Amino acid sequence: MPSTWKKGMFRPLSLCLMWLSFFSGIIPISSARQETNKPRPTKSTPASQGKQARTRKPSGRNAAVARNGQIAKIVMEIDPRNIENTIRKLVSFGTRNTLSEQNNPNRGIGAARDWLYGEFMKAAQSSGGRMTVEKQTFEQPKTARVPQPTMLTNIVATLKGTQPESSNRVYVVSGHYDSMCTSPTDAKCDAPGANDDASGTAAVLEMARVMAKYSFDATIIFMTVPGEEQGLLGATHFAEEAKKSNMDIEAMFTNDIIGSSLGGNGVRDPHTVRVFSEGVPSNETTQEATTRRSVGGENDSASRQLARFIKETSEHYVPSMKVWMIYRRDRYSRGGDHQPFLERGYAAVRFTEPNENYHHQHQNVRIENGIQYGDLPQFDDFNYIANVARVNAAALAALASAPAWPKNVVLPTALSDDTEIRWDANKEPDLAGYEIVWRDTTEAVWTHSRAVGNVNTYTMKGMSKDNYFFGVRAIDKEGNRSPASYPRPLARTRPGATPAATPAPE
């Protein structure tokens, strides 16, 4: 069963404190972590495995990310001063609780909404008409955290892709502009939300400002949404409308709590951002689960391929930053705006600072026993937020410059010492061809790749699908690569054989 957001998922103070004491015994993450992104040579196989052990295995380290000058420029142009100004402006509205005032120009969520709309409109001016900005307004019916029907407004800035074959392909980057104090339904209290989530909102706005003047093959949507603290409401509305209109969203990023490099555990780590990706898809059907149990792939959802792509690409363009992939949908038992996208079958990940401070989240602003509580701008690290925005921007620009993920990638399940992989032809006119990527089943990231030309089927000689995971990525003539598509099984065709598993729809 796909899990869904439940009320009470955002914990009150008492639970936060419990977590704090739970986490207080851990070793600082930066020293405990032993992550490797280095490709390693193919190991020799023990001789006891017989004939196959003597088969010479194809080698080839994972190809390096091609240098794209436009992406390097975008990364350089992201400015922490703009991010700081945005955050201070959003905080100046006192509260951005979704239930707060809609028509006061100085206080409440309406003031934040209108200011953000104006800023995205300004950003659009440098796009030569390619960026359009929309207020996507809807009436949210009563829910657990919405005591009466309330108007919510997503601010949606769309930078249209310039390649006709790719302009319907969409990448979404989002942050939530609502905030809360201790009570999610208190519309009056001060709720500065400088980190949660003015930081994500400011990063999205800065990306829109910088990227609007550049062109990309595919379309990028820069979005800020309300209602996150009320139950992911703005993001859910957008995702549902997208699904209804068959919008081809190939990736969604939510930036939520990317504001501080200093955790409540005392660890300062300005060089790491966590990227959360789910393993088993939230929308997996019972049939797909049966297939998965038969062929594996719990670690190879589209969201996880996206996280791997972000790590590989963004660490190349922003070498001072480490993308720390967390192999779970979100933080333990918590949720975010990527979930409604996941539940509708879209690949999506969450960006969050490496160590949170629960004194600064969902707290009334106050001093108690000498401790300052509240989500105040003094706890933000604007240079850090700019670096997280750079990580986002590099990945987004790379995605929107590259071909689409290869579609309908399949592995015939026939018994064989070799592995045949098939996929549909991409439609981009600047397509150069494809690469097969592979890794040991216990590796976290793709370690090897091979360029196979502009073909739609390829056989990896001497490599059994039992022993490796494979993927396919598309490359254009400038070397821009798509994320890897993970194949699904194509039922066995050997005469008289029982199919091992029914292929699952993609």
Ligand SMILES: [Zn+2]
């Ligand atoms: Zn948040």
